[in-house]
Amino acid sequence: MQAIAVPAFRDNYIWLAPLNSEGREVAVVDPGDARAVTEVLEARALKLRAILITHHHYDHVDGVHALRERYAPALFVPHGSPLPQPHHEVEEGDEITLVETRFTVLETPGHTPDHVVYLAGGALFSGDTLFTGGCGRLFGGSAEQLYRSLEKLRRLPGESRIYCAHEYTLGNLRFAREVEPGNEALRRRLAEAEARRRQGLPTVPSTLALERDTNPFLRCHLPEVQATAERFSGRSLTSPEAVFAVLRYWKDTFS
Numbered sequence: 699m700q701a702i703a704v705p706a707f708r709d710n711y712i713w714l715a716p717l718n719s720e721g722r723e724v725a726v727v728d729p730g731d732a733r734a735v736t737e738v739l740e741a742r743a744l745k746l747r748a749i750l751i752t753h754h755h756y757d758h759v760d761g762v763h764a765l766r767e768r769y770a771p772a773l774f775v776p777h778g779s780p781l782p783q784p785h786h787e788v789e790e791g792d793e794i795t796l797v798e799t800r801f802t803v804l805e806t807p808g809h810t811p812d813h814v815v816y817l818a819g820g821a822l823f824s825g826d827t828l829f830t831g832g833c834g835r836l837f838g839g840s841a842e843q844l845y846r847s848l849e850k851l852r853r854l855p856g857e858s859r860i861y862c863a864h865e866y867t868l869g870n871l872r873f874a875r876e877v878e879p880g881n882e883a884l885r886r887r888l889a890e891a892e893a894r895r896r897q898g899l900p901t902v903p904s905t906l907a908l909e910r911d912t913n914p915f916l917r918c919h920l921p922e923v924q925a926t927a928e929r930f931s932g933r934s935l936t937s938p939e940a941v942f943a944v945l946r947y948w949k950d951t952f953s
């Protein structure tokens with residue numbers, strides 16, 4: 699599946715996922731801005747059939763009301779999310795068939811306690827859980843939860859395309875370089891991402907294979923990542939979860 703990017707706010711991507719081979723019927727993932735979505739729907743003569751929400755932050759849901767008023771799509775939200783009815787609540791393992799496309803729901807708490815991601819046709823709509831080159835901050839969930847969620851995503855097929863909700867790649871990869879200065883794949887990826895951003899091009903989607911090779915938050919089990927995290931924290935770290943918690947804290951203070 700090839701999703702269409704709708705840039706919004708400063709650095710958000712709202713994704714339009716095609717639901718049939720012709721591509722005229724779409725679902726929108728995390729519409730924080732109804733006007734940006736409507737412009738693309740109208741310009742391309744697309745029919746909005748569904749809204750998929752990964753979590754309840756305003757920049758992912760603020761366009762829901764206006765889009766429902768205008769197009770009456772079905773609304774899918776994570777179980778327990780504070781979003782207005784009527785909607786369908788989704789949880790781990792749910793399968794949603796929209797037109798000709800089946801989406802699988804995975805629960806990925808950590809960024810928020812209610813976060814889910816949607817998988818369809820080799821595309822992973824990862825919201826604010828897995829970013830290109832990084833991962834979401836902790837806003838209500840724990841480091842342990844987010845670590846487990848990312849481990850779940852790390853085991854998906856390498857060719858999975860990562861459609862995350864922000865253009866954060868450069869900042870993420872600059873942090874990654876601090877963690878793994880000797881990682882050659884990372885060095886190449888950063889140079890390519892810098893070239894793309896200089897031309898105003900998106901760096902999303904990436905692939906899970908590339909994330910596994912270059913995203914430090916998926917590499918906490920590796921001795922070199924552990925060693926850097928130990929140097930930063932000044933103590934020995936006895937598990938990948940502990941390495942992850944240090945990296946997450948370090949990234950929050952990195953500029």
Ligand SMILES: [Zn+2]
Pocket residue numbers: 753755809826
């Ligand atoms: Zn968020």
